[in-house]
Amino acid sequence: xxxxxxxxxxxxxxxxxxxxxxxxxxxxxxxxxxxxxxxxxxxxxxxxxxxxxxxxxxxxxxxxxxxxxxxxxxxxxxxxxxxxxxxxxxxxxxxxxxxxxxxxxxxxxxxxxxxxxxxxxxxxxxxxxxxxxxxxxxxxxxxxxxxxxxxxxxxxxxxxxxxxxxxxxxxxxxxxxxxxxxxxxxxxxxxxxxxxxxxxxxxxxxxxxxxxxxxxxxxxx
DNA sequence: GCGACAG
DNA sequence: ATCTTGTCGC
Numbered sequence: 696x697x698x699x700x701x702x703x704x705x706x707x708x709x710x711x712x713x714x715x716x717x718x719x720x721x722x723x724x725x726x727x728x729x730x731x732x733x734x735x736x737x738x739x740x741x742x743x744x745x746x747x748x749x750x751x752x753x754x755x756x757x758x759x760x761x762x763x764x765x766x767x768x769x770x771x772x773x774x775x776x777x778x779x780x781x782x783x784x785x786x787x788x789x790x791x792x793x794x795x796x797x798x799x800x801x802x803x804x805x806x807x808x809x810x811x812x813x814x815x816x817x818x819x820x821x822x823x824x825x826x827x828x829x830x831x832x833x834x835x836x837x838x839x840x841x842x843x844x845x846x847x848x849x850x851x852x853x854x855x856x857x858x859x860x861x862x863x864x865x866x867x868x869x870x871x872x873x874x875x876x877x878x879x880x881x882x883x884x885x886x887x888x889x890x891x892x893x894x895x896x897x898x899x900x901x902x903x904x905x906x907x908x909x910x911x912x913x914x915x916x
Numbered sequence: 917g918c919g920a921c922a923g
Numbered sequence: 924a925t926c927t928t929g930t931c932g933c
Contacts, residue, residue, distance in 0.1 A: 732923075737924035772924080774921040781923070803922045813922065834922045867933055872922085912925090 702776055706812035709820045713811060718825055718878035719797055721887055724753045726796040729900025730788075730818070732781040733908045734768075741769035744784035745911060749904045750796045756891070756899045763911055764788030774834065775809055778817040785818065797825060798887060799876070800900045804828040805884070807836050807851060807859045807874035819877025826876025827884045828859075829901055833872055841870050846892075848885065860885045864896045871896065 728750045735743040743765060750760040764787025770780045781803075804813030805828030812820075815828030841847040841863040848862040851872065859874030859881060875884045891898035897905070 733924065734923090737923080772923060774923090777923055808922080828922085830922050832922065833920095835920090909925095 699773070699776065702779060703810065706810040706817070709817060710811045712820050713806070713816060714878045715806070715875055715880055716878075717880050717883050721879070721883045724797045724887070726759060726794070727751055727753050727798045727800065727887070727891060727900050728792075728796040729800050729802075729898070729902070729904035730785055731802045731901060731904035731908055732784060733912065740771040741767060744768045744781060745908060746781065746784040746788045747904045747907045747911065748785070748788045748792060748799075749900060749907055750792070750794065751900055751903070753797070753890070756893060758903065760792065760794060761907055762788045762791040763907075764791065777803055778812070778814040781814060782817060782821075789822065795824070798879070799824055799826040800829055800888070800891065800898060801826060801876060802829065802831075802901050802905065804830045804834050804872065805859065805874035805876040807834060807853070807872055809835055809853075811858075813874070813876075815874070815876030823878070825878040827879060827887060828872075828874045828876050829888060829898060830872040831869075831897070833861075836872075843867065846889070857881055862888065864892055868896050 732746040766784035801815035805815035819826030836851040838851040861870040863870040
């Protein structure tokens, strides 16, 4: 059996542990975190991965805590296996967190994935946390284009199963793709992301996690 | 069989 | 996925 088949098997096993019901009351969220990863050289392998986790106050979107993780990685980017490239450095950051937020939002897919195990679901299952995937482009799934107006959205299906939404945050911008990671429902995932949108296309937790990585990289050089 | 394919 | 600048379309 080749490597990728073994990794697929891991994904299928993790998917058995998925919970697509709300584990928390989404009307009483106190804190939310954004997670993002970059690389010293994004087009090389092996290279060093750097991840950030930014914890925010859910109401004000003010930063409460920020941690970073670094890890040498030797796994290339392969579509549907992103977690095996990015999770090691994410876990380095995760173990530094002093306070565990109510929800994590990851840059990438949740169950909008061929084996229901995008990076947001993978992270959510192995940490048993509430997680949501928020991707900037599509990996898999069928949907009709949302109307070209602010906050228009449409349902995304995989084989007749509703797995998430395409959400057009602003007019004339491409939609973002939202799906549950773990311990949250499809519908609640959309509601939470909408409440995290401020003045930009991306929800604040993910946007700030990305910006903080830029700052961090600038400090290294 | 072929094309598409998160970051 | 980076980085920087300018430019175009609504």
